[in-house]
Amino acid sequence: MYDSPPPSETKRPPIWQRLLNDAVTQPAELLALLDLDPALPALDYARLKHFPLRVPRGFAAKMRRGDAQDPLFLQVWPSSREAIETPGFVADAVGDLVKLKTGGVIHKYRGRALVIATGACAIHCRYCFRREFPYGETLGARGQWRETLATLAADPTIEEVILSGGDPLALSDDKLAAFVEALSDIPHLRRLRLHTRVPVVLPERVDAALLGWLSASPLQKIVVLHANHANELGEDLRLACEALRAAGVTLLNQSVLLRGINDSPAALVALSERLLACAVLPYYLHLIDRVNGSAHFEVVETAAGQLMQQIAAQLPGYLVPKLVREIAGESAKTLMPW
Numbered sequence: 001m002y003d004s005p006p007p008s009e010t011k012r013p014p015i016w017q018r019l020l021n022d023a024v025t026q027p028a029e030l031l032a033l034l035d036l037d038p039a040l041p042a043l044d045y046a047r048l049k050h051f052p053l054r055v056p057r058g059f060a061a062k063m064r065r066g067d068a069q070d071p072l073f074l075q076v077w078p079s080s081r082e083a084i085e086t087p088g089f090v091a092d093a094v095g096d097l098v099k100l101k102t103g104g105v106i107h108k109y110r111g112r113a114l115v116i117a118t119g120a121c122a123i124h125c126r127y128c129f130r131r132e133f134p135y136g137e138t139l140g141a142r143g144q145w146r147e148t149l150a151t152l153a154a155d156p157t158i159e160e161v162i163l164s165g166g167d168p169l170a171l172s173d174d175k176l177a178a179f180v181e182a183l184s185d186i187p188h189l190r191r192l193r194l195h196t197r198v199p200v201v202l203p204e205r206v207d208a209a210l211l212g213w214l215s216a217s218p219l220q221k222i223v224v225l226h227a228n229h230a231n232e233l234g235e236d237l238r239l240a241c242e243a244l245r246a247a248g249v250t251l252l253n254q255s256v257l258l259r260g261i262n263d264s265p266a267a268l269v270a271l272s273e274r275l276l277a278c279a280v281l282p283y284y285l286h287l288i289d290r291v292n293g294s295a296h297f298e299v300v301e302t303a304a305g306q307l308m309q310q311i312a313a314q315l316p317g318y319l320v321p322k323l324v325r326e327i328a329g330e331s332a333k334t335l336m337p338w
């Protein structure tokens, strides 16, 4: 009668996997959870289908109830404003598609190769510059690591591999461990970097299995988190960061400067200070990439420059992030003057 193995032989999915699958995906449910007006204007279904709402319940729990201007809520709420077309806002804002090589490798900058490890994310950030990225066409699901490893092995100028996406930590530990282990056979690689928002929005992801393959890698390890507001950084994340550091990881953070979310000196100062409390240093503060549907998040360059002057007058230098913009065709991220 029973085809599946008895429970003792099946591998139980890790807790984070269940939390990931249990994310809120229905706008009406999120509004109800937060005691918000059910009539708040949302993106039409046809558009929402291409980039649905997705927010882990633990992240939603960090939002203030009854506040439609909550800085965490605004990052995930599919507002009707996304449907507004704005000149200068396009599908591939940073010119990644022309640089894409076999195996999902984007090699734009010297010494560093970025790997689009997956299109999946734990959370959908409405300002995301990859929201229109054609993942399906670029990632050959099966045998993809083999092609990725071959591309990395073929270029001895590559010293650092950056796992990105989507979010690399949306992948299973089995997949990641196999890939990271194979990286250590490529003699010219020295560093492994992860660009991930998962520890911030789902700190449970930093579990023994993840810490296991990370600490086993002989490469130097850097994790660049992505948090935009101090309210995202709870005690759960601080403990996750402590565990990552104990596994030999250097921790940095990148943020996106977002109108109405973190575009005040007080919000940016609080973010830097809270990051330091988690032993994470601020790295980049990005001006948004001008992708379709994100115009309402834009902070113009002059206002961004003024914010930088204000926070630099209040913070130690190591807590002041670099204000950057990604300009297609440049040899590095472009540092903005202020």
Ligand SMILES: *Cc1c(COP(=O)(O)O)cnc(C)c1O
Pocket (backbone or CB within 6 Å): 106, 107, 108, 109, 112, 113, 114, 162, 332, 333
């Ligand atoms: C941002 C980025 C990097 C990393 O750049 P750093 O300045 O070293 O942080 C590498 N590759 C691509 C394609 C990038 O967009």
Ligand code: SF4
Pocket (backbone or CB within 6 Å): 120, 121, 122, 123, 124, 125, 128, 129, 130, 131, 165, 166, 167, 197, 226
């Ligand atoms: S986690 Fe990163 S890649 Fe995923 S939606 Fe948010 S910004 Fe985009």
